[in-house]
Amino acid sequence: MDRPKLVASDVDGTLLDPLEKVTPRTAGVVARVVASGTPFVLVTGRPPRWVPPVARAAGLTGYAVCANGATVYDIGAEEILSVRGLSPMQLHDVTHALRKLLPDIRVAAERTAVGPVSAAGVPAAFATEPGFRNPWGNPRDAPEGGMDGENNEVPTAEVLGHPATKLLIRHHELSSDELADAAGSVLNGARLEITFSTNRGLIELSAAGVTKATGLSEVCERLDVPASRVVAFGDMPNDVEMLRWAGHGVAMANAHHDVLATADEITAPNSEDGLAQVLERWF
Template identity: 80%
Template sequence: MDNVDRPKLVASDVDGTLLDPLERVTPRTAGVVGRVVAAGVPFVLVSGRPPRWIPPVARAAGLTGYAVCANGATVYDIASGEALSVHDLAPVVLHDVTHAVRGVLPDIRVATERTSVGPSPLAAFATEPGFRNPWGNPNGMDGENPEVPTAEVLGHPATKLMIRHSGLTSQELAAAVLSVLDGAALEVTYSTNRGLIEVSAAGVTKATGLAEVCAMVDVPSSRVVAFGDMPNDVHMLRWAGHGVAMANAHHDVLAAADEVTAPNSEDGVAQVLERWF
């Protein structure tokens, strides 16, 4: 890849990619991110995380630009702390999906992420009784919403519907849900294999969110290098001019990538970017 032109935009997944296994931005990675930004090249965080979980990563990496959140459903301005665009699932869709999946898998538990452009009276995260996040709250953030009735979870527009089943892997759960939702044209993906999948509106992926940012900064996809490790990164790696999978990546990501770098435990993102910056 040494003969590839220096990218005009760098896009990176966060967990399992930019962060090391202890959820830190290492000094080596922070250093090269700083050189990218100093060169006038946007460095965009592209994550399944909601906007409220972005600031600690942005501070550690020294970033104040844009982030793509909720698997592409939200474009977020890090400096202002405001969402610039949101692509929601309507309440009727949330109800229909949950009802259909629960007819086949009655033990699922659901939660929703909510983001708005401008102020909103709604809690950003709503969980029905029994829902458990498999990774906890990143960076020690523990002020999440308490459990509420299922009707409240599903009764407002949401950037993504999270479905949990403690007895299945995420891959197994995704396969079951896709068979139930066949023809619904919704996006079903996952970023952990611990029994959690994420459903987004039709056509909403990390690639579409990143395309929004690239349009804002006038960078073509051909000049983007993107990094990822889980199935929710596949569309982005295929869309970018050069998609890079971490060595610790899911097999679907490895198959979609143009290059495989070192794992996140060995600064795999930095090892690629140091060729140019």
């Protein structure tokens, strides 16, 4: 493609190296992208509160698409611009249906509200029922404990009792592929998005039609950039729709097989600055 008018990148396994760092080479090319006036958008499964450490490391202050497309976040303004979530009734019905097939699942909910990220009156941003364990723990540089860790355990009714951007479902004996297949068989017709960004027995459910592609499309509308002029990078199934939507979709060599099959191009792994290797063509 011609020099892109917007760069979109997944975070974990793509922008970050295996040590969860932005390497000097990648930081350098991101700086050149930004200096050229080309927006560089983070598109991640992470909630907004887990984005600032990555944005600081990459030197970014623009937009981030969070929670697999459910939230658009203005990094510099520290403001949530839009949210598309699940209702308490949906959360309850999905959990009840899945427990009939998989009694041992544990659930958690991510919550975000439009407005300043520090706004009062919003329920705890992350709530888990007893026994849920986040495979990531706390991301580096995030506050320990409380709603940023695995320790905000509340009764199941409290987890499911507020609108959420994502419902996270964990099973300690199944892979994420296996868990997603099981959930799909139970929730067929429920019009929910089922995806995952790790294969360690965790899947993430979003409202119907909510994907990284829809969140990125909203950002591109704000910036008046057509999909055909977007280059997007990713590595896991929650990136598939984004790579299909973008004018040029790039999979990391370390990507899930579904992503490799979808991409227009496969670059080097995140351990070898695969993202930088592609962007250096233009910047």
